[in-house]
Structures are given as structure tokens and as C-alpha cells.
Amino acid sequence: MSVTEQPAPAPGPEPAGDEAAERLRDRISADSLTTRRDYLRIVATVSGGLAVGGVGVAAGILHRHGDSESMPEARKVTDALAPGESVAFRFPGDEDRALAVRLPDGTLVGYSAVCTHLACAVLWREDRGADGELYCPCHEGVFDARTGEVTAGPPPRPLPRIFLTEQPDGSVWAIATARSGEPAREALCRQLGDSHPEMTRQLGCPGAGRAAANQRGRT
Amino acid sequence: MSDQPIPPRPDYRPGSAQPRLNRPVRERYPQIRATSGYGDPRIRHTGPGPGAGTEQEPERSSKLNARLVLALTVVVGQLWALTVAVNEWMEGNTGTAWWGAGFLILSFLVVIGLWLLDPKDR
Missing domain, CATH: 2.102.10.10 (Rieske [2Fe-2S] iron-sulphur domain)
Structure with a gap:
């Protein structure tokens, strides 16, 4: 028996006393005790949830409002x-x-x-x-x-x-x-990508010359 | 002076006149323990007698408190890291967001370690 569990009170001689003792016992047993071990387990669960959330965020579970990887249609x-x-x-x-x-x-x-x-x-x-x-x-x-x-x-x-x-x-x-x-230039370079080699060269995007060469090689 | 006889003095009994309110105490001040605080380290299981029911290993409780406080601190750090990771991902810095995710996983492992130090502790 742990220290939080109390022994049942001895039955009294009068029925009124029995009833009061029963009520007291009910009230004590109705209190759900959360121990520090329980808190440690809850904290570990929350921590695991946060770790899963972080992986989900990095993997792209959230919608990036107003963003487009490629050049959107005007x-x-x-x-x-x-x-x-x-x-x-x-x-x-x-x-x-x-x-x-x-x-x-x-x-x-x-x-x-x-x-x-x-x-x-x-x-x-x-x-x-x-x-x-x-x-x-x-x-x-x-x-x-x-x-x-x-x-x-x-x-x-x-x-x-x-x-x-x-x-x-x-x-x-x-x-x-x-x-x-x-920055605007980086955003345009990212979205123009390989699809608009002329414009990326005009903007001076990094890797624009290589992308244009690849384009010429393919054609 | 009246020559009426003095009524007999009632017997002294510690506690209440109602038996149901009394614990089975044999001392006048049962709350005062002879060995309050650190108990005899040789005694692992207390029985009836002086010192019964007191904390036998205060260090165990302190260690549990310390583990809980450390775990809570780590979780606060995780909340901060999650906001940073969301911000970085929204700004397009996916690599930094993955670093944040790695930090969150490491923190989780630390919390699990704190829990596994003694999960069966009573």
C-alpha cells in the first residue's frame, strides 16, 4: 500500500458515523492523484510530439502561403x-x-x-x-x-x-x-530556373550559363 | 462551602470523545516524530513505531524532482526550436528547418533518457 492510499476507517457503532466515513472515503478515492512519475511520462510524450512536429514541418507538412516553386502562370x-x-x-x-x-x-x-x-x-x-x-x-x-x-x-x-x-x-x-x-532577384532566379534561360542570364542568376548550355545541348 | 460532593473528574483520553475520529494513537503528540527528517538508513521498510511513514530516502525524491525539472526545461527549448524551424521553413530555408528537426529529436532523446534513468521508481 502506498502512502497515498488510506486504510478504510473502522466501522463505527452508529450508522450515521458509517455513512460519514463512507462519504469521506469516496471523496478521497475520487481525487485522481497525478504523481511526479506520471508528469515525467507526460512530459516525455509531449517532447516526442514536438519532435514529430518538427520533422513534419521540415518535411513540408505546412502550406507556405503565397509561394510557388516554379514560375506561376501570370x-x-x-x-x-x-x-x-x-x-x-x-x-x-x-x-x-x-x-x-x-x-x-x-x-x-x-x-x-x-x-x-x-x-x-x-x-x-x-x-x-x-x-x-x-x-x-x-x-x-x-x-x-x-x-x-x-x-x-x-x-x-x-x-x-x-x-x-x-x-x-x-x-x-x-x-x-x-x-x-x-530578395527579389533570388526569388525570380529560383522560379525562372531552367525554363527561362535567357531571363536568368539577364538577371545574372548563379548557374545561369550552365543552365543555358544544358538547354543548347538538349536542343 | 456546600457539602455537596464534587463530581468525579472525567478520565483524560487523547483525541476526540467520538471514537471514529480517533486514530489508534498511543502518544499525546503523535505528529512529532522522534526521527523526523533523515531516517535510519538501515531501515528500508517502516513498521509501527517512531518514524513510521516519514521519508526514508529524501535523495530519491530530490533526484525525481531534478529529472522532472530538467525534462521540462528541455521541452521549453523544444517549443522555442519548433517556432524557429517553422519560421525558417516558411522563409524557404529548408536546410535550417531540418537542423531544427534534428535538435528536436535529440532533445526528445534526452527526455527519454531522463525518464529511463529509473522508470520503475515508486
Whole structure:
């Protein structure tokens, strides 16, 4: 018998005493005791779960919002975008929410509209800040509209960028993406890869000459 | 002075007048143990008598506490490593994310080791 187990009280002479003792015994046995050994076992189980989660993350179990390994198909965002206005669209996939913004000075910027904190929707707020801000209302996360960097709140990473281009007729097209904090040149080199050797050579991507040689060798 | 007889003094009994509330104590202050604290190391199983029910091996309890605290610290480190791994993977640094996964697995092995030091400890 362990120290936590108490012997049953001796039966008293009167039935009332018996009943009280029985209630007391019930109450004591209803308390489920978690010992330190149990805690150690629980902690080991949690630790194993975290290790499995880490392997899953590294193996790519999470969806990287607004990312594409290869060059995505260009998509028309809108026919025209006036300064101070924004438009929501989906790019590169149909599940990837994105946002195109024309800043007051005419600059065209595009970002994934999925907050890097807990994946809430990011909104364009022209009335906030000097240039306007990208604002996540869930936990007051704020991103710089010009760079996508975090300026306030809990988001751990900048917003993934979306490269936009404007046609002479004023229509806005989304053509490529960049991951959080990834330089534009690296992002374009990664997505252009072997499929556009001319463009990679123009950009000066590492390995562009080799890729072009391989292309010539194949043809 | 009245010449009424003095009622007899009741017998002194330690504890309550209700027998069901009394433990079978034979001392006036049963909570005070003659050998509180470190017990006689030769005694492995306590029976009735002075020192019964007290901790016989305080070091065993301390070791268990230390193992638990170390394991909890490692798990806190694992939580931190998981956030780092998620951040790195989201930024496209898959290699760094695999390093994070390796760290998480090593930490898990440390916790398992702490548990296996003495899983049958009572």
C-alpha cells in the first residue's frame, strides 16, 4: 500500500458515523492523484510530439502561403488601380489570398494577404501611417506597405511579396512571388530556373550559363 | 462551602470523545516524530513505531524532482526550436528547418533518457 492510499476507517457503532466515513472515503478515492512519475511520462510524450512536429514541418507538412516553386502562370488582377486603392485576388494558387495596392505616390505593390502570425486576412488601411499600412486586425499586426516588413505587432516574418506588372492599357498582372524576406532577384532566379534561360542570364542568376548550355545541348 | 460532593473528574483520553475520529494513537503528540527528517538508513521498510511513514530516502525524491525539472526545461527549448524551424521553413530555408528537426529529436532523446534513468521508481 502506498502512502497515498488510506486504510478504510473502522466501522463505527452508529450508522450515521458509517455513512460519514463512507462519504469521506469516496471523496478521497475520487481525487485522481497525478504523481511526479506520471508528469515525467507526460512530459516525455509531449517532447516526442514536438519532435514529430518538427520533422513534419521540415518535411513540408505546412502550406507556405503565397509561394510557388516554379514560375506561376501570370494572372490578371484588375483592369485599373487608382492611387490609394487596393484589390484582393488569388495568386499563385486559388487558395492563396493576395492583395495589390497602389500607393498614393503611384507605386504598385503586391503581397500575400495571409498574416504571417496566425494566417488572418491582412487589410489595406490607407488612413493609418504616413503611406498607409497593411494591417491585420486579429492581433494588431502592422506591415510596411512599401516593403512588407513587420512594423508592429506579433507577426514573426515579413509578408511574402507578389511581383506585379502594369500593362500600357492600365491592367495589372501578377507574375511571380517571393517568400518572406527573400530578395527579389533570388526569388525570380529560383522560379525562372531552367525554363527561362535567357531571363536568368539577364538577371545574372548563379548557374545561369550552365543552365543555358544544358538547354543548347538538349536542343 | 456546600457539602455537596464534587463530581468525579472525567478520565483524560487523547483525541476526540467520538471514537471514529480517533486514530489508534498511543502518544499525546503523535505528529512529532522522534526521527523526523533523515531516517535510519538501515531501515528500508517502516513498521509501527517512531518514524513510521516519514521519508526514508529524501535523495530519491530530490533526484525525481531534478529529472522532472530538467525534462521540462528541455521541452521549453523544444517549443522555442519548433517556432524557429517553422519560421525558417516558411522563409524557404529548408536546410535550417531540418537542423531544427534534428535538435528536436535529440532533445526528445534526452527526455527519454531522463525518464529511463529509473522508470520503475515508486
